[in-house]
Amino acid sequence: xxxxxxxxxxxxxxxxxxxxxxxxxxxxxxxxxxxxxxxxxxxxxxxxxxxxxxxxxxxxxxxxxxxxxxxxxxxxxxxxxxxxxxxxxxxxxxxxxxxxxxxxxxxxxxxxxxxxxxxxxxxxxxxxxxxxxxxxxxxxxxxxxxxxxxxxxxxxxxxxxxxxxxxxxxxxxxxxxxxxxxxxxxxxxxxxxxxxxxxxxxxxxxxxxxxxxxxxxxxxxxxxxxxxxxxxxxxxxxxxxxxxxxxxxxxxxxxxxxxxxxxxxxxxxxxxxxxxxxxxxxxxxxxxxxxxxxxxxxxxxxxxxxxxxxxxxxxxxx
Numbered sequence: 001x002x003x004x005x006x007x008x009x010x011x012x013x014x015x016x017x018x019x020x021x022x023x024x025x026x027x028x029x030x031x032x033x034x035x036x037x038x039x040x041x042x043x044x045x046x047x048x049x050x051x052x053x054x055x056x057x058x059x060x061x062x063x064x065x066x067x068x069x070x071x072x073x074x075x076x077x078x079x080x081x082x083x084x085x086x087x088x089x090x091x092x093x094x095x096x097x098x099x100x101x102x103x104x105x106x107x108x109x110x111x112x113x114x115x116x117x118x119x120x121x122x123x124x125x126x127x128x129x130x131x132x133x134x135x136x137x138x139x140x141x142x143x144x145x146x147x148x149x150x151x152x153x154x155x156x157x158x159x160x161x162x163x164x165x166x167x168x169x170x171x172x173x174x175x176x177x178x179x180x181x182x183x184x185x186x187x188x189x190x191x192x193x194x195x196x197x198x199x200x201x202x203x204x205x206x207x208x209x210x211x212x213x214x215x216x217x218x219x220x221x222x223x224x225x226x227x228x229x230x231x232x233x234x235x236x237x238x239x240x241x242x243x244x245x246x247x248x249x250x251x252x253x254x255x256x257x258x259x260x261x262x263x264x265x266x267x268x269x270x271x272x273x274x275x276x277x278x279x280x281x282x283x284x285x286x287x288x289x290x291x292x293x294x295x296x297x298x299x300x301x302x303x304x305x306x307x308x309x310x311x312x313x314x315x316x317x318x
Contacts, residue, residue, distance in 0.1 A: 002025040003024060004025045004108050005021075005295065006022070007295060007298040007315075008065035008066060008067055009050060009064065009065065009067075009068070010064050012052030018050070018068075020296045020298070025107075026102050026109070029110070030080045030083075032111060033083055033092070033111055033113050034108055034109070036075045036077040036108055036318065037317045038126075039074070039130070039316055040130075041104075042298075042301045042305065042312075042313040042315060043133065043313075044161075044305055045070065046068050058100070068098055068105050069096075069104030070104065071096075071131065071133055071134075072094045072096070072111070073094070073128035074125070074129075075089060090118060091118065091119040093125075094111045095115050095132030095133045095136055095266075095273075096115055107295075116273075117274070120277050122280065127286060127287035130287050135285065135287070136272055136273070139266070139276055140246075142170055142173060144262055145244050147175055147220055150175070152175070152178065152213065152218045152219045153177050153220045154177075154213075155178070155180065155190075155195075156201070156223045157180065157225040158179030158198075158224075159182050159310040159311070160311075161312050163222075166224070168284055169279060171284070172282065178213045179193075179199075180233065182201055182308070183308060185310050187199075193288075197209065197213045201229055206229055214236070218238065219242075220241050221259075222243075223249060225249060231253060235257060244264060246264060247265050287311065289313070290309040291313050293316065294316055295315050
């Protein structure tokens with residue numbers, strides 16, 4: 001049986017449970033593709049999954065060795081008999097789930113073809129490896145808010161994975177963006193990505209910044225991190241406004257803002273990925289990868305999740 005290098009868990013726990021070794025290359029189902037992974041994203045949810053927080057939530061029991069990794073980019077190595085959109089050699093990126101097929105901390109990953117997209121030429125593969133889930137979540141949030149050009153949007157957590165992509169998608173839609181970021185580097189990133197105004201959520205008065213940006217109230221907000229500062233800032237959204245809150249953003253609201261809150265999951269359909277690609281091809285999106293680690297150093301990548309960083313972290317596989 002063909003073997004591949006991978007980072008696996010033999011039990012849930014801390015970063016020390018991640019081990020680098022060879023495991024069997026997965027088999028390709030009828031509606032799957034096999035991706036030779038070059039880069040894979042490392043997300044905060046990977047740490048939660050590593051600890052066992054998602055055990056059983058996908059409707060199937062967890063099995064070991066367990067391979068983490070939800071995002072990947074690389075080249076199609078094989079296609080299932082029912083797949084006609086892809087061919088061996090195609091350059092692609094994917095937004096997958098580790099259960100039940102296995103994740104992307106591997107040389108080869110099996111992904112349902114419906115969650116794979118062709119890689120636009122202008123998107124570097126090193127960025128695309130960390131693109132899928134966060135970009136589709138950002139796109140779904142901006143779509144949900146359904147704002148007209150010129151409307152005001154606050155992106156809270158604008159220097160994070162979802163947030164820095166949401167800033168760019170909103171600017172592509174010609175929205176006026178107030179980016180609430182974290183630290184000098186986060187503010188600089190948001191400003192460089194085209195935010196109309198910025199505020200450091202750790203050090204500045206975000207309510208004052210929002211009131212100065214939209215004296216009559218913000219039209220909408222997209223939230224990627226919760227907490228007291230978030231809740232105070234959401235008070236500046238008009239009563240007629242809307243707030244988009246992806247499932248999994250914590251801590252949860254302790255009080256209800258005057259504007260309606262819509263909770264949502266990112267759309268991973270091929271239609272959504274086509275819409276995302278159109279933005280990329282128009283030059284409207286780049287992924288800021290703060291640090292990249294070799295696959296064998298996945299433990300270090302997980303330790304880095306606990307530290308301050310902006311944008312995304314990634315693994316270099318090939």
